[in-house]
Amino acid sequence: MAAPVVSGWYAASQLEPLAGPAGAVAGLPVGVRQQVENKAELGRILRAAGVPRRMVIPGRTYAERLPSLPRLRADIGAQRLVVQSAHDAGGRGTVFVDGPSDVARAATLAGPWRVSAFVDGWSSNVSVLSVPDGRGGVLVYVDRPSRKAIGVGDVGIGPAKSAGNDWSGAPFPARGVADVIEAATRLGEWAWHTHRMTGLWGIDLIWSADGPVINEINARKQGTTEVSGVNHQLAGVPPLAVAHLVVMLGHRPTWLPTPDAFNGCSLAGGSVGPYYLKIRARSAVTTRPDFPGSGVYRLVGDRLVWERPGAHPADADSDAGWVLIANAPAPGTACESGAELATAEGLTAGPASPFSGPSDLSDHGRAVLAAFDRWFSIDRKES
Template structure:
């Protein structure tokens, strides 16, 4: 681990590990997420929690050697040997029967940790098993983009933190009418409860509006707001008074729509938690996050992890634009923020809460949230991740590397292996180090648009991968260029074993 990571108090770790053990009650823990290495921050970071180490992992991409454990890893990619946009959305169907059989053969009914609970996951867990995730139906209600402004109003979020917006339940009016009613030239139309930027269309002309109208309504039509996008992880924990204690993590700076990184409009290229926020905006964000979490508990009895997306405007205000009621793509790396403060990642409390048990190791929420404002507004070490995509138009293989681990940029334009690694805190970006996580094996065919993994590390600022809200830093661009040097084109992908016809 880098020098910024500190060893948590052993008594606190024991309390968290013991509580999680009681919540599991002898049932094996299984992860069901796209990345087979899911929850590695919990079991491989400073003060690892032994009971958070899954007995089995089911996903799209396999765990790498450093992430392996003496259990089962069922990854769709191990069967198809292909990585691409279709595969990352269809992995559950690919392993469906095998996953159910694997879990049925475990020594006890499992606890399946996932983003949100579905009928398929409940079937995998089987009789006596449990799915430790936000209920999918509740998630759809809370994440409904068209209802978001009403949620903010009901939670008592101040008007200054709400983007001018209107709801349309029927056919979208003409662009001129929408502009008049919202009050801006550029609009953002959102619908549904999808993730990863899906369900969001930026509207500058009639063709954009037609694309937005192709989504099933109802619609939220909001003013476009310039600035840094951001993600904040929030944890709510039921307390002894019938309410919830709310813990707000430090907000990120999230780069959006970076074409040179293969990231489309409205989609995230990654998050950086090392950049400081303005003090007033950070205090507003913490206060409003507590209001929202308290409302979700009172209205829906929703507790555990959720994420809030905001925009930090050029004049230093925070305005909300979305809620994600579940684990997120940020959950793995954002857990390092809690470890930098001597606590286990929030994910441990999330699992414990969802399994109906008490969380007894966290400090008072008022103390934690005051510290969050302090950490968020000062220069210091923070984690980041940069998404890696295959940006070309032809299939490739990733060659000349040693798999996931810690690398640095090489003099010849490629990447040089430094050491094994599993946790973002094992790489210091200020020294040129990066943890490349979830890379494909050399024999895996990577199709255009494929996820190649993530570049992760800690930085105090010089090592950030982002220079502006929609722009890579020099380091970020150099990482993508170095990775591209290891992409070997495949001239005849139809001849490759495992390639779909």
Template sequence: MPGHDPGLWQAAQDELTAALGGRPLVAAERFASSGRTSYTGPAPVAAARPTLAIGCYEPWVPASPIEALTLEGRTPVRSVASRRSWTADLDHAAQAAIRRHPRPVVAAWYATDQLRRWAGPGGTVAAIDASLRAEVEDKANFGNILDRSGVLAALHLPAARVDSTLPGLHELRRLVRAEKVVVQSGADSGGRGTVFVDDEADLARAAKMPGPYRVTAFVTGWSANTTVLSVPDHTGRLRVYVDRPSHKAVGLPEAGIGAGKSAGNTWCLPWPRDAAARLVDAAVRIARWAWETHRIKGLFGLDALLTADGAVFLGEINCRNQGTTEVCAVNQQLRGLPPFLIAHLTTMLDHPVTWLPDPDDFNTTTVDAATSPGPGPYYLKLRHRGDVPVRLDPHLGLPGVYRVDDGRLRWVRPGAHPADAGHGEVLLANLPAPGTLCEPGAELGTAEGITTAAATPFASPHTLSKTGRALLAAFDQHLLPTDRKEGTAP
């Protein structure tokens, strides 16, 4: 990591502290370590460390908030069901925990009635309202957003909106002039609400989703994610900052990731200059539309496709924090800036942000960074791909920095930030707490670091690299099949 200007970090710290105004910061996200790249690592912002974190998975030292309440801490099981039900399972306990911290600021992906109940009288949920988020993220309406934002036609996928029952496969193909089509519905995340349609069976699955639908031509290439920060200033001018776009691996069965779902992102692979410039321009246009139409500010994300011949197409908008928010903060730190997340929290609390640079200069540099083969952060999702429950080998240790050695993982040192992992090392983050039973399909954490194209975990849009395969193979050596009833290895 490069050196940083202490005055800049102090300004970010002071403005977030002023925005909080003495109120406790409470994080409500699946990972109780959420925001750790802001409050750990080479240049931490102490004000971003939550007073209380409520989530599904236990945090670890040094990524811990001051206090944590997690489902895993109460019921040591990881499963697909638990990651979907944790807010309901912890509802009463969360309300009781927050009552010990009056007038909290609750940081979350979006503001729901449940989170407002958690915040209680005098509390604030620093996030976009769930109903507005659902309206803007509605996949069927994305084409309309592109039109209203004035995004160049070259970035639009061949698409059609279907408001009633989906027509037959032949008609869908005719609508978008493609043999393979993609049907999208609703405002869900994580690849849900998207079906790739090759045959009648796929079409039947797509038809089970509620309409209206967005139907697009399937385009071969890298999926990508771009994080955007919108900050209005005291004069009413909107400043828009566009982060370096990623290369996102999607649908990797070898990593336990299904079709249409992300296996992780890397920011070290270069983009063609024209494609990067067009994407940045489109992001600024969409941010301005969102502010002028809905007064949306703070963080949002754009998903895109980058083809082998350098064309870029926009896929959808994610009007909230995202799975990429944690690790993409390293991009800003590599450029000598505090993470966007600090500015996001500050501006969501209606406090001015003065430490950000000129947005035009920043976005020009983004295009330069995107076209450079220099180092960038990455993360690879770790999933339990087997058919029986497992526990982690107790010799693996806690989350931290590891090295692959003779086909196994060797502990190196504690860590919580991708920059903590040096050359040939990897940060294993959000691993299950000791003794946790992990059901098939469970999230087991993420592998993170800063690397160059030669050592990225992804070889192509849908395959792991040699480095990625070696890492997963070593990780698998530490998964012990476990009897669900007895809780012991057979």
């Protein structure tokens, strides 16, 4: 029997018993993740990697305590601020600061704290793969950027938290995408030479009116990893997650093209792409007994009609009316308020995008949500 390989976001010690003495954990080392992903060190890391200043958000790190709001605004040179704790994920360590009460709330996060100017625009994510070239250097593969909606209350997603990502529709400006590819390449080379970092990682960005700026480095697999793999398949290669496993096990993914060829596809973009929309319970609900569960549905009027099994976003051509419901609860499941109910996924050229703005659902997204909600009954005792 082959030895097991356990893949996690990173090589957490909790995964080792699952792999057993003969198996392997495929993920970035915890120590590397802690250093590269340290938000309090983001400014220093970007400078060390040679990322252009136009892509760096004005900010400052505070180690002992957070000053008063007037002092923070004077230090940063901005009215609205963003406070991030050094190590957290999923938006849990991020607070948008508009008043003194927000500073008090941010101070409850574990320090040190990175305080930055708030930047208006689309949030975005980019998956990156670092592969040793066998000659002492590293090859850096950069995926196309997504549009990431933040704080969409309609689907139960709070401030600073992602409601999902969309790679479809009109591409971002080519100059900005070229900047992202160059910045990711420089960061990948810095992380290799400084920490010998390989495998999958990512960058979070904000697309401002002046171009993209970097607000986080994620030294791990990400929430986007699974669905973003559709981009790679559209480009004619297996998902980068497969290459990640090969690299983590000490081998070379020989099927990959050159970084110039792969990154050129990301630069060229294209309107067709995958998307996913997270849906949380906005109150205590129970899945209806006749709920078919995960699979491919057709949106017919105000209802989602189950059609067939499915587990891949490309199974659902959303421009033709299909949507994949993934990771859904079983019939009759009681779900607490805030529980993740499912993701709605598919492939679109843009018309079926679930988002119309950085924090807003599109009409199509609202239609899918309303139809999905019909499969749940509200728990009146908790409402």
